[in-house]
Amino acid sequence: MCRWSIPPRRRFWPNLHELEMEITKGTGRVGGDGVMEKGLCELCNPKQWKTVSTAELTSTGYPVYGANGVIGYYSNYNHDKETLLITCRGATCGTLNICKPFSYINGNAMALDDLSDEIDIKYLYYFLLSRGLSDTITGSAQPQIVRQSLKNVRVIYPNLDAQKRIIYVLGKADELLSIRKQQIAKLDELVKAQFVEMFGDPVANTKNFPSTTLETVMTVFPQNGLYKPQTDYVQDDTGIPILRIDAFYNGKVTNWNTLKRLICSEAEIDRYLLKENDIVINRVNSIEYLGKCAHIVGLKEKTVFESNMMRFHMDEKKVNAVYVTEVLCTEDIYRQILRRAKKSVNQASINQEDVKSLKILVPPLSLQNQFAAFVERVDQQKQTVQQSLEKLELMKKALMQEYFG
Numbered sequence: 001m002c003r004w005s006i007p008p009r010r011r012f013w014p015n016l017h018e019l020e021m022e023i024t025k026g027t028g029r030v031g032g033d034g035v036m037e038k039g040l041c042e043l044c045n046p047k048q049w050k051t052v053s054t055a056e057l058t059s060t061g062y063p064v065y066g067a068n069g070v071i072g073y074y075s076n077y078n079h080d081k082e083t084l085l086i087t088c089r090g091a092t093c094g095t096l097n098i099c100k101p102f103s104y105i106n107g108n109a110m111a112l113d114d115l116s117d118e119i120d121i122k123y124l125y126y127f128l129l130s131r132g133l134s135d136t137i138t139g140s141a142q143p144q145i146v147r148q149s150l151k152n153v154r155v156i157y158p159n160l161d162a163q164k165r166i167i168y169v170l171g172k173a174d175e176l177l178s179i180r181k182q183q184i185a186k187l188d189e190l191v192k193a194q195f196v197e198m199f200g201d202p203v204a205n206t207k208n209f210p211s212t213t214l215e216t217v218m219t220v221f222p223q224n225g226l227y228k229p230q231t232d233y234v235q236d237d238t239g240i241p242i243l244r245i246d247a248f249y250n251g252k253v254t255n256w257n258t259l260k261r262l263i264c265s266e267a268e269i270d271r272y273l274l275k276e277n278d279i280v281i282n283r284v285n286s287i288e289y290l291g292k293c294a295h296i297v298g299l300k301e302k303t304v305f306e307s308n309m310m311r312f313h314m315d316e317k318k319v320n321a322v323y324v325t326e327v328l329c330t331e332d333i334y335r336q337i338l339r340r341a342k343k344s345v346n347q348a349s350i351n352q353e354d355v356k357s358l359k360i361l362v363p364p365l366s367l368q369n370q371f372a373a374f375v376e377r378v379d380q381q382k383q384t385v386q387q388s389l390e391k392l393e394l395m396k397k398a399l400m401q402e403y404f405g
Contacts, residue, residue: 034158034159035156035157035158036118036156036157036158037154037155037156037157038154038155039151039152039153039154039155040112040150040151040153040154040155041147041150041151041153042116043115043116043118043119043124043155044084044112044113044114044115044116044124045112045113045114046086046110046111046112046113046147046150047110047111047113047147048088048107048109048110048111048147049078049104049105049106049107049111050107051106051107051108052064052074052104052106054072056074057071057072057073057074058072058073058074058075059072059073060073061073061074061075061076062074062075062076062077062102062103062104063099063100063103063104064103064104064105064106065085065097065099065103065104065105065106065109066106066108066109067087067088067089067090067092067095067106067108067109068087068092068095069097071106074104076104077102077103077104078103078104078105079099079101079102079103079104079105079111079113080101080102081101082098082099082100082101082121083098083099083103083105083111083112083113083115083121084096084097084098084111084112084115084121084124084125084128085097085098085099085105085109085110085111085112086109086110086112086128086133086145086150087108087109087110087145088108088109088110088144088145088146089108089142089143089144089145090108090142090143091143093133093137093143093144093145094132094133094134094136094137094145096125096128096129097109098121098122098125110145110147110150112124118157118160119155119157119163120160120163120164120167122167122171123157123163123164123166123167124155124157126166126167126170126400126403126404127155127156127157127404128153128155129400130400130401130403130404131153131404133145133153135152136149136150136152136153137149156404166403169399170396170399170400170403173392173395173396173399174396176392177389177392177393177396180385180388180389180392181389183385184382184385184386184389187378187381187382187385188250190378191326191374191375191378192326194371194374194375195326195371198363198367198370198371199361199363199367199371202327202330202332202360202361203332205361207363209361209362209363210361210362211359211360211361211362212359212360212362213356213357213358213359213360214312214324214355214356214357214358214359214360215356215357217314217315217318217319217324217360217362218312218313218314218315218356219313219314219315219316220278220311220312220313221312221352221356222281222310222311222312222352222355222356223310223311223312223352224283224307224309224310224352225272225280225304225305225306225307225308225309225310225311226242226264226268226271226272226304226305226306226307227306227307228242228262228264228306232262232263232264233260233261233262234261234262234263236261237261238261238263239261239262239263239264240261240262240264240269240301240302240303240304241256241259241260241261241301241302241303241304242259242260242261242262242303242304242305242306243259243274243280243294243296243303243304243305243306243309244259244260244306245282245285245289245292245306245308245309247259248280248292248293248294250329251293251294251295251325251326251328251329252294252295252297252379253294253296253298254386255386255390256298256299256300256303257300259303264304268304269302269304272304272305272311273302273303273304274296274299274303274304274305274311275296275299275313276296276297276299277295277296277297277313277314277316277321278295278296278311278312278313278321279293279294279295279296279311279312279313279314279321279324279325279328280293280294280296280305280309280310280311281293281309281310281312281328281355282308282309283308283309283310283349283350283351283355284308284347284348284349284350285308285347285348286346286347286348287338287341287343287347287348290337290338290341290348290349290350291328291333291334291337291350293325293328293329294325295321295322295325296311310352310355312355317365318362318365319362319365319368320365320368320369320371320372322368322371322372322375322376323363323368323371323372324360326371326375327360327361328358333358333360336358336359337350337354337358340354340357341354
């Protein structure tokens with residue numbers, strides 16, 4: 001019997017009722033007497049600083065903030081206190097971040113320097129997060145935000161006491177969201193630990209399990225998915241859902257209810273319809289996402305899968321799909337995929353033969369089934385946390401709407 005077991009619920013679900021009650025109190029929309037409105041550039045001095053090159057980055061020193069958070073470290077800093085920054089170049093243009101004191105802000109982010117004493121940095125963060133900055137982005141091939149476009153941004157803010165109340169409530173919401181995400185991460189770690197306990201290192205194979213290629217334990221060989229132009233996608237509940245690679249993580253579909261929908265012919269539905277216990281794997285993407293996979297379970301309605309992934313089905317008399325999916329998420333399989341990948345500029349790909357030739361260990365089916373049963377119990381707990389997470393996200397969204405309109 002394996003020594004890993006699911007911990008008591010209380011270890012993962014602390015009593016957060018008081019925090020939830022704080023969130024539900026709210027403070028009301030910003031407006032009325034005493035409320036100010038100024039241009040963003042009247043409240044701060046947006047500035048792009050000199051870029052530190054990748055070659056100059058080090059493993060120690062002061063943190064360097066780029067377009068998407070900390071990108072490395074440097075021997076010097078250009079900001080000695082918390083500073084709000086806006087990603088001003090690339091696909092994530094408009095993303096907001098707050099750097100830690102004694103940090104270097106790189107040229108891919110716009111630092112909102114010399115912030116006025118009239119406004120709290122975290123209030124401004126939440127206000128701009130609610131407002132969004134898409135209307136300040138220029139350029140198509142290379143999106144960017146420049147100081148001039150920020151001059152059109154108007155900021156509405158109450159007195160500092162009211163700002164601090166809003167910060168407190170939204171901060172509690174973020175605290176709860178962070179706790180929920182940590183709980184899900186711990187449950188994922190528990191599954192991986194159980195996998196190693198039961199099956200060992202797939203490379204060393206210390207338990208001497210037989211090995212084979214995926215092809216020998218499949219009943220449905222890999223099939224590429226459906227390509228449809230954007231004009232076939234719909235914004236309402238007509239059509240049918242399509243599974244895309246952004247809808248699954250760590251071997252599982254994160255939310256069947258939020259899939260995009262499109263119009264399909266009956267022939268397309270028949271050909272690309274997902275079935276329970278299918279496995280899908282990403283066949284073309286940037287190299288770090290190549291081979292990303294998911295086990296299909298819990299289908300709510302007819303659903304198809306898109307062209308940049310493949311679908312296949314395992315022989316359930318030989319292997320358990322839950323076990324195989326976990327194997328496909330290991331570093332060993334990723335290294336096998338890298339050896340087979342065809343690389344080009346900014347992306348890589350694998351084909352059906354590459355997937356069929358992947359080598360896996362095949363423990364006794366009874367042991368695989370034990371592992372699958374363990375995963376199912378963990379998933380039940382994850383589902384409870386996920387539902388709470390989604391509830392909190394909706395609650396925070398409602399609060400942002402209440403405060404900022």
